[in-house]
Each structure stands twice: as structure tokens, then as C-alpha cells.
Amino acid sequence: MPKAFPLEFRRDVVAVARKGEASLRQIAKDFGISEACLHRWLKLADVEDGVRPGATSSESAELRELRRRNKILEQENEILRRAAAYFAKEISPK
Template sequence: MAVTHTEEFRREAVRIALSSGLSRTRVAADLGIGKSTLGHWISQYRTADLSVPEPQADLVRENERLRLENRVLREEREILKKATQFFASQKI
């Protein structure tokens, strides 16, 4: 059974893909959609007006930057957890 996404979800996915600085593969994986689906939506909506009112544009950019930073910090935390487990299991 195919999943149907709302128009709002599609537009937000396109906006994130075009403005986040992340690869399309990463954005698609994060959103739980296929890369080809995201590419199709981007080509479909590229000419559509997906802009955000100027006062909110800075907030949108900052939000995306913080999401990326948060993702990196989570990955670093997981690496440190694994390293801690590894070294704790080593006999001295």
C-alpha cells in the first residue's frame, strides 16, 4: 500500500532539501521517503513559491543550522558511548 503525503509535507521536504545544505539522500532518509521521490517533488515544486516571509527567513536558517548541529552532536555522542564501552571491556 502506497503512502500518500500531504501537500504541506511535500513542500516542507522540498524546502529542507533546497535550503538545509544536506544531501538529498540524507534528507530523504531523515524524512522516510525515497531519494527519487524527493527528486520528483523538487522538480515538481522548484518553480513554486516556497519562500518564507523575510522576518522569518533568519529563524528558518537558524533552525536548520541547529538541526544539523544537533544531528552531528548526536552522532558524536554515539561514537563516544561506543568508545567508552569498548575501553571499559578491555582488561588492564
């Protein structure tokens, strides 16, 4: 798996690329990353800045947390449903 670059480094590279003083190929070479990686970082930065449509990192994190919480609540609901059915059998006349 490729190494993860620090967020600050990514921001610096994107800022240099947005200045437009050099080609993206040269910027990628100077910073030791692939050109495809630089293009991806630029797209992600555009989403974060609201230039492109898409989910920002904070929205993605919130969505992950909500999905996790929803799964827990569904499991708790299933446990309660089964418990109610079990206790209903005990108290119903036969």
C-alpha cells in the first residue's frame, strides 16, 4: 500500500499547483508524487472548497458515524423485538 502523505503536505502541494507557475507534471516530479496523485488531490481540494459537487471529508465522516449508529440501533431494536416476543409467550394464556 502506498504511503500516506500528511495533510499539510497535500495542502502545500495543491497550493503550489493552483498557482499555475509550473506544469502539473513538473510539480508532481518536484514533490516526489505521481501526476495521477496530484490530479486526485486537486479534485479532492475542489470538493472541499465547494468548487466541485461531492461530499467533503467532514460530511463523509458524519455519514460513516451515522451509518455506524444506525446499525447499532437496528441491532438494539431487533434484541428488544425478540425479547418482547419471548415475554409475550410467557404471559399469554395457553
